[in-house]
Amino acid sequence: MKIFKSHFWYNKSQRNGIFFLLVLIIIVQVFIVFGNFSSDEIIETNQTELIAFHKQIDSLSLIEIENRKPKIYPFNPNYITDYKGEQLGMSLEEIDRLLAFRKTNKFINSKNEFQKITKVSDSLLTKISTYFKFPDWVVKQNQATKKGEVSYNSVYKSFEKKKVSTTDINKATLLDLQTINGIGEKLSERILNYKSKLQGFSINEQLYEVWGIEKQVVDKVLSTFKIIEKPLIKKKNVNTVSFKNLLKNPYIDYNLCKMIFNYRDEVAEFQSIEELKKIDGFPIEKYHRITLYLEAK
Template sequence: MNIFKSHFWYNKSQRNGIFFLVIIIIILQSLIVFDVFSSDETIETNTTELLAFHQQIDSLQKVELENRKPKIYPFNPNYITDYKGEQLGMSLSEIDRLLTFRKTNKFVNSKREFQKVTKVSDSLLNKISPYFKFPGWVVKRNRQLEKQNSKRNVNSSGVEKNLPKEKIRTKDINQATILDLQSINGIGDKLSERIIKYRTKLQGFSLDDQLYEVWGLEKPVADKILSNFKILGKPTIKKVNINTIEFKQLLKNPYINYSLCVKIFNYRDEVAELQDISELKNIKDFPLDKYDRIILYLVAE
């Protein structure tokens, strides 16, 4: 009895506390049983505000999913690894084809070459090719090839056919435009621009042989140009007095380099004044083969 007595023997205040606790429990249980807190009011789930709230949650979920996707940065497709290829959506066989191709020390230099080697689908190529990053010289070369291809016409059988050349509008090489020069086979954008630029530097072609001095212009192509264009009018070149010309100004002569310029000034100091321009031939090691070109820009007065 003493065992039970220790557990059930309370003073008056403790018994009152237990009594009130039991009453509270009974009241709460009654409220739950009789559903006092329930309400007959129905909540409308198709309201405009609620639908807008759900749409906002859906959009936030989509943004979060997009942010979780691995971002693609510009890359060189020649160095795609197994892991990178899998991220891009390539199959193992497509990745293996690229790796096998690279083992031959070859490179893909365009998205079409990439598709030809890997055999990826058009849809995947269109998805990943905007991120391809090739070296600068490759991009420049591809642009040049695109320009050349744009000048060609492809007939229905798939055979390329060159577009007709424009007619030459002048026979004077000193009046020929870039388009006139491009009417010659073998002359493209670069060469035609280079010829015009060198002609400007010379203040016009005075001798036919000057055309062969254009850098990168092969002799057979230059011969074609001279067979279609002639020097019909000599250019007007303002000659400078050899006795008063300054050092920097003489260096602008397209046929005089620094060492020759020094020799000319030393000779001028020795003789005080050149009486005739032909005295240049008296200078030691003077390039006689360039004499007729040099004197196009000089005079002794």
């Protein structure tokens, strides 16, 4: 008993402290059990400022969604590819009907004819036909036909009678190029601007490099125009040309220019222009184009 008594023997101040602690614990437990911690306060969510803020967020979200949609620019529906047709929402069957029609060397000249050939729905036609861009002579023919002034055949024949001033692609004018079906004012300007950048077309394949031109259109151009007189290009010596002047070569970018200069520093000088092919990473497919403007002396 003495052992247990030693553990439970407290003086008066200690007993008072224990009693006070027990009372405090009881009060806390009662407060937790019976206290009301829920809030009856109702937050007003339909305030004018909050509604306006939400509307602003919604409008910004709609603008962002609209900006992320792929942009559609005016195009000639005769040159729709599989990829382009899929972007427009056409089915594979509709695209195949168009491609089969074009293989007969015929052209679509109105949105109604486009629907007749492809059998697209009215809703899809309404959606994409606003971006159709036909050649000027087709637009004039359609307007004239509606007015009953002339028939399709008469307009088509008058277009066919247009003559070019030259068959040399390096001497062709804007108007000469616009006689080709599929080439309008903007595209003819791009062709002439690119010809100026190249100092003239030296090989037929350079026409395919014009931005935004379809392969079928280039084929038509080359069926009318040829490279009769090749441009006189003063070639630069790869051993003495400066970095800045070498960059003026239309087929050499900064990285390739740096590679050529690094190789030149290693070998002291090029013994022949064919040494370009020995440069690690040199684009062999561009060799014949690059050497139109370079030589080794």
